[in-house]
Amino acid sequence: MSLNEENVLDALRNVIDPDLGKDLVSLNMIEDIKINGKNVTFTVNLTTPACPLKAEIERACINAVKHLVDEEAVVTPNMSSKVTQSRTPGQGDQNLLKDVKNIIAVASGKGGVGKSTVSVNLAVALAKTGAKVGLVDTDIYGPSIPTMFDIHERPNINTQRKLIPLEKFGVKLLSMGFLVKQDEAVVWRGPMVSSAVKQFLSETEWGELDYLILDLPPGTGDIQLTIVQSVPLSGAIIVSTPQTVALDDARKGVAMFGKVNVPVLGIVENMAYFTPPDLPDRKYYIFGKHGAKNLSEKMGVPFLGEIPIEEQLREGGDSGNPIVTEHPEAPSSLAFSELANRTAQQISIRNATQDPTEKVEILYR
Numbered sequence: 001m002s003l004n005e006e007n008v009l010d011a012l013r014n015v016i017d018p019d020l021g022k023d024l025v026s027l028n029m030i031e032d033i034k035i036n037g038k039n040v041t042f043t044v045n046l047t048t049p050a051c052p053l054k055a056e057i058e059r060a061c062i063n064a065v066k067h068l069v070d071e072e073a074v075v076t077p078n079m080s081s082k083v084t085q086s087r088t089p090g091q092g093d094q095n096l097l098k099d100v101k102n103i104i105a106v107a108s109g110k111g112g113v114g115k116s117t118v119s120v121n122l123a124v125a126l127a128k129t130g131a132k133v134g135l136v137d138t139d140i141y142g143p144s145i146p147t148m149f150d151i152h153e154r155p156n157i158n159t160q161r162k163l164i165p166l167e168k169f170g171v172k173l174l175s176m177g178f179l180v181k182q183d184e185a186v187v188w189r190g191p192m193v194s195s196a197v198k199q200f201l202s203e204t205e206w207g208e209l210d211y212l213i214l215d216l217p218p219g220t221g222d223i224q225l226t227i228v229q230s231v232p233l234s235g236a237i238i239v240s241t242p243q244t245v246a247l248d249d250a251r252k253g254v255a256m257f258g259k260v261n262v263p264v265l266g267i268v269e270n271m272a273y274f275t276p277p278d279l280p281d282r283k284y285y286i287f288g289k290h291g292a293k294n295l296s297e298k299m300g301v302p303f304l305g306e307i308p309i310e311e312q313l314r315e316g317g318d319s320g321n322p323i324v325t326e327h328p329e330a331p332s333s334l335a336f337s338e339l340a341n342r343t344a345q346q347i348s349i350r351n352a353t354q355d356p357t358e359k360v361e362i363l364y365r
């Protein structure tokens with residue numbers, strides 16, 4: 001078959017994105033095909049830079065062109081990405097944060113299970129893939145982000161009187177802790193917190209973002225519910241330890257998001273096991289084995305991975321050096337990168353299966 005643009009495009013119709021179940025051409029992922037002698041180049045726009053299937057899709061594209069068009073072609077795909085946008089229809093204030101493609105809440109039923117640790121490392125891991133990422137600490141009673149990033153300054157204000165988020169490790173961040181005095185915050189009630197969070201989100205110069213992570217306060221009460229209802233979320237991640245008490249509360253978390261029709265992107269099991277540094281092959285299941293994993297199966301919610309208990313992870317949180325930047329080879333760092341990939345994957349799958357008319361409108365707005 002002769003090597004021309006049309007035949008290359010036809011060959012690429014045979015490459016299926018395994019997550020989205022459709023071929024790359026119908027998904028509008030192929031752009032800019034160029035042929036020069038035997039050299040073929042084209043851009044493949046994946047739905048996230050954190051795509052775990054990037055290498056597999058690249059190989060499939062090369063094979064398709066070589067096998068179906070010209071065995072001697074030298075095929076060099078340019079693997080790029082355009083993150084798709086999602087909003088849960090009818091949920092939250094849809095006019096809020098129009099330049100932010102996906103807003104993800106990180107929640108838990110029980111306190112102290114590692115939401116902030118997960119939010120911080122998820123945000124930094126996503127940023128490391130090349131995505132544009134923001135992180136908001138919505139916990140006005142016990143903000144953690146200032147410590148976890150070792151940032152304590154107040155954000156500046158631009159000429160339109162919008163807050164300019166602080167930036168570290170490639171993540172734009174804001175914490176209620178930068179703005180609200182701790183002794184004032186304790187008397188705030190749910191509606192006050194949620195309107196402050198909403199104002200805080202809308203009156204900030206975020207620019208374009210692929211993912212905005214919201215670190216929620218612990219629990220599934222009035223405050224969490226009102227925050228969740230006022231923001232146009234794409235989905236939520238529930239963090240739990242494997243303990244029964246945490247799992248009971250995680251179940252309530254899943255139910256809370258169900259009540260307001262926000263998809264649960266998945267459950268993360270934190271503090272899943274401990275491996276002593278001198279016994280690298282051993283895993284001690286201190287808080288129980290696979291509790292959150294089993295819960296996700298029982299509830300039909302994706303399982304996003306397990307994070308081990310690590311001293312370095314805790315130290316990194318306390319000193320403002322997230323483990324994914326400080327020790328990228330640590331087992332928990334690898335687990336966080338996998339979490340980032342799976343989260344981005346869940347978002348891409350949901351965005352691709354939304355009502356197409358709605359998606360087109362959002363994409364080309």
Ligand SMILES: Nc1ncnc2c1ncn2[C@@H]1O[C@H](COP(=O)(O)OP(=O)(O)OP(=O)(O)O)[C@@H](O)[C@H]1O
Pocket residue numbers: 108110111112113114115116117118139142144216217218270271272307308309310311313314315317318
């Ligand atoms: N996998 C882990 N290994 C070691 N320490 C951890 C791990 N996950 C969290 N921690 C530590 O446990 C403590 C609580 O974690 P974190 O603040 O992230 O929880 P949280 O759910 O956000 O708490 P809160 O409910 O108060 O908001 C922190 O000191 C953190 O460093």
Ligand SMILES: [Mg+2]
Pocket residue numbers: 115116117139144215216
């Ligand atoms: Mg926290």
